[in-house]
Amino acid sequence: MRPVGVWQWSPWGLLLCLLCSSGWGSPSPSANPEKRPGSEGLRFRLAGYPRKPSEGRVEIQRAGEWGTICDDDFTLQAAHVLCRELGFTEATGWTHSAKYGPGTGRIWLDNLSCSGTEQSVTECASRGWGNSDCTHDEDAGVICKDERLPGFSDSNVIEVEHQLQVEEVRLRPAVGWGRRPLPVTEGLVEVRLPDGWSQVCDKGWSAHNSHVVCGMLGFPSEKRVNTAFYRLLAQRQQHSFGLHGVACLGTEAHLSLCPLEFYRANDTARCPGGAPAVVSCVPGPLYTASSSQKKQQQSKPQGEARVRLKGGAHPGEGRVEVLKAGTWGTVCDRKWDLQAASVVCRELGFGSAREALSGARMGQGMGAIHLSEVRCSGQEPSLWKCSHKNITAEDCSHSQDAGVRCNLPYTGVETKIRLSGGRSRHEGRVEVQTGGSGPPRWGLICGDDWGTLEAMVVCRQLGLGYANHGLQETWYWDSGNITEVVMSGVRCTGTELSLDQCAHHSTHISCKRPGTRFTAGVICSETASDLLLHSALVQETAYIEDRPLHMLYCAAEENCLASSARSANWPYGHRRLLRFSSQIHNLGRADFRPKAGRHSWVWHECHGHYHSMDIFTHYDILTPNGTKVAEGHKASFCLEDTECQEDVSKRYECANFGEQGITVGCWDLYRHDIDCQWIDITDVKPGNYILQVVINPNFEVAESDFTNNAMKCNCKYDGHRIWVHNCHIGDAFSEEANRRFERYPGQTSNQIV
Structure with missing residues (x-):
């Protein structure tokens, strides 16, 4: 290993540098990292929270003033150059929308454009130093490979990884430590610093500070606390203060985003006349009751919620969906940040946001995208109170659905x-x-x-x-x-x-x-599939066919007809069938695979392929009051990728005993003209009905979300024709809209003839 601070040349090293600069591998640093022309007078550092020593918000000091870089047009190539300025070999990623918190001061660079081979950031194109139309909510960050450049020794890099930071917060109850009921909602504030746990001086402590602490601990809000009791108790105990001068606005997602003052190591007169800071938090509905029955009752918010999370594996995480005009839709991740995510988390009864997710990290939604460019101050009681833009079809796609991970109380x-x-x-x-x-x-x-x-x-x-x-x-x-x-x-x-x-x-x-x-x-x-039916296709393809019995022998063998077909005068007569196409999408984060292995699949001679699941969907005709009057007997299924999104390749097909399943980003299409893709309505009388299709009805295969597995449509049947309309996924409407749907068209069950 070469000693630090020594740079050695060799012919092989020169050849390697030439190859790298020609496009082989990642962009290379300059030949001598200690000599970076153009960087004189500039200083660099990584800042913000939460971060590691090799990642953070990029800050540059120019003319004695520290500033940031706007994320407009920022790329991995620019991150490569900046990581080398900081003494790392290369970048592994970059972040936008102030992931590490907004900076202060000037925004030195905007529309930064680098090829990745530049020796200094000054060689990259930009709008010019200090010329920017951005805000600090758009500060860029970098994630550098945790590997230092050999021989790198540059006083222009300010090492901030050893600066004091609040790494974790907890509440210590006044009495009963170790025997406390969980979650702990009140106690002395303790912060974990690099050298251990310390308390906080309460001089100047505000409700805003308490709000931030409660959010970190998974609670949506704070309440006043009897400080006199704690001050009396504090007189009998010794305390170790490490932090004072906390000045939060109340909108921060983490205490480290607030202005903080730390005590010096040799400061003996700590917190004179003060006492340890005390906080009392209000738990959200999921954590307020002791009995399971009360928990389930109190988990339902007063009135209908207008924000929900879908597709998360854990409480307090998921794709953000909002209710607009009686229909649920997603939120575009454009300008999505921790403050907006924290508003969502607190609105739902959790703490502040631990992470604001972009790029459909919690799976893609289906249907409307209601909001874009959501901007919150952090004080709003609901996401709908934040400024936002209404979305149009060309603005955003479901591949940009926003999500959150919220802080949760520790329950043990x-x-x-x-x-x-x-x-x-x-x-x-x-x-x-x-x-x-x-x-x-x-x-x-x-x-x-x-x-x-x-x-x-x-x-x-x-x-x-x-x-x-x-x-x-x-x-x-x-x-x-x-x-x-x-x-x-x-x-x-x-x-x-x-x-x-x-x-x-x-x-x-x-x-x-x-x-x-x-x-x-x-x-x-850690991942699961998520199946959704394309409801609009059902509505577009539904029709009635009177099919002769002599063409239904194969279907009868597979029990695809109503029970009355057994007593029909075969092969004479016909059965009346409601036919429609069924297109089932996998929008989750894992492939949908049949529960049974290949050894137990069943060969069907009529269809010429193996069926991997006995029950995959239920097709039913219901009266408005929920009584079943007809059901589809599509008893077996073969699962395959019929079509996929542009960037996804098919993996499963039924032919030749192939593997079966539905790949993420693909869909399985059963056309209306395929055998058994119907409901036998021969015995159904004219009237108003509900067509219901349920995927994976017995929960045989795991999914991230079972609440979206049902689809419903209104049906009107006059004995000759059928009208299918208002098809939608079962949880796509508000509760009131669903009640209106079930009453449509205003008839009671005794009017059905």
Whole structure:
């Protein structure tokens, strides 16, 4: 290894530099990094939060004044040049919209354009020093490869990674530390600095500071606290103060974004006449009640919510969707930042935003995009109170859907459950902790009726994402000495935060298949598929066909006709069929694969291919009050990629015993003229009905979102013709719009003849 500060030349090194500068590999630094013509008089540093020493907001000092760079036209090539200015070999990424927080001072560079081979940022094209039309909400950042340039020694780089920063915040209750109920909502503020935990002097402490602290801890708001009690208590204790002079505006997503003053190491007169800062937070609806029933009741906001999160594996994360004119739609990520994301998080009862996500990181939505260029101050009670632009079709696509990850309160639920025997930490038998005041006792869960919904709750509780499988038989996973079954009859909706919130047998354990062979297990995954039906295509392609019985023998073998077809006068007569095309998109973050392996697929001679799922969709005709009058018997499916988005390649096809599934970004199309792609309505009387299609109805395969698996349409049938209209995904409308839909066209069920 070469000693630091020494730069050695060799013919091979020269050849390597020439190759790199010719376009081989990543853009290379200049031949001698200590000599960067054009950079004289400039100083560079990385700043902001949250960040590592090799990433952050880029700041440049020119003429004695520090400033930033606008993200307009910023590219990875510009990041390469700046990372080399900072002493790193290259860039691995860059950020926009002030991901590391907005800077201060001048915006020195705008519309920066580099090829990536420049020796200095001064060689790149721009609008000129200090000439910019940007705000600090558009400050650019870089993510450099954590590898230093050999021999780099430049006084122009200001090392800020060793400056004091608040890395973490917690509340210490006045009494009962270690026996506190979770989550902790009130206590002394403690901040973790590089040398350990310290307290904060309360001189000048404001409600704005408390608001920021509560947001970091996962709480949407703060409340007044009895400081006299804590001051009295403080007189009997010794305190270690590390921070004072906190001056938050209340809109910051993290305490490190506020102006802070740190005590010097030799400062002995710390916080004279003061006491430790105390904060009391108000928990959101999900965390306010002790019983599961109250939790579920209080999780419903007063009145109908106008913002929701979809597609997230954990509470408080997902794609942002907003309600406009009775229809849910997404938000374009243009100018999306931590302040807007924090408004969403607090509105939904969580803390401030941990991350503002762009580029459909939480999967793509389908339907309308309602908002673009959302700008929030951070004080707004709702995202709808922020300034924004209405979207038009050409402005944005669903590949730019915005998302959030919110700060959540620490509840400790992950310590009450564990997995054992699996090949990785993402799989295994489920073990739960029982016992009250005595020592904890671990036991297994009966596998009776255990399925995907229950497994989803386990994976969420453990912070392991989604459930790929919920297993009822786990004899092949060794649980060590744990052999007792301590929980049975578990029934979950899939939305609970822990198994304790699911219905289950109280004290009596009832298991149809006793023993450890048939106990519950899970396989978790960080990603999952998400299927949506193209509802407009159903509406466009629906029609009635009277099909002769002699053409339906194959369909009858597969049970695709109503039960009355068995008593028909074969091969004479006909069946009346409501036919329509079904186009099923996978907009999730993982391929949709059939639950059963290839060994159990069934060959269908009539159709000439293997069917991988017995039940994949339900087709039903319902009365307005929900009574089923006809159902489609499309019992088996073969899954494949019929078409894909432009940048996605097909991976699955049914022909020749090929692999089956639906790739992310692709869709499986069952045309209206394919056998069994219908509902037999021969016995349906004229009237007003609802056509309902449900994908993956038994939750056999994991998805990130099951609430969008149903599609509904209004139907009017006069005995000869049928009108199908108002087709939509089941959760695309507001609650009131859904009620209007179910009443349409204003008739009651007794008027249907």
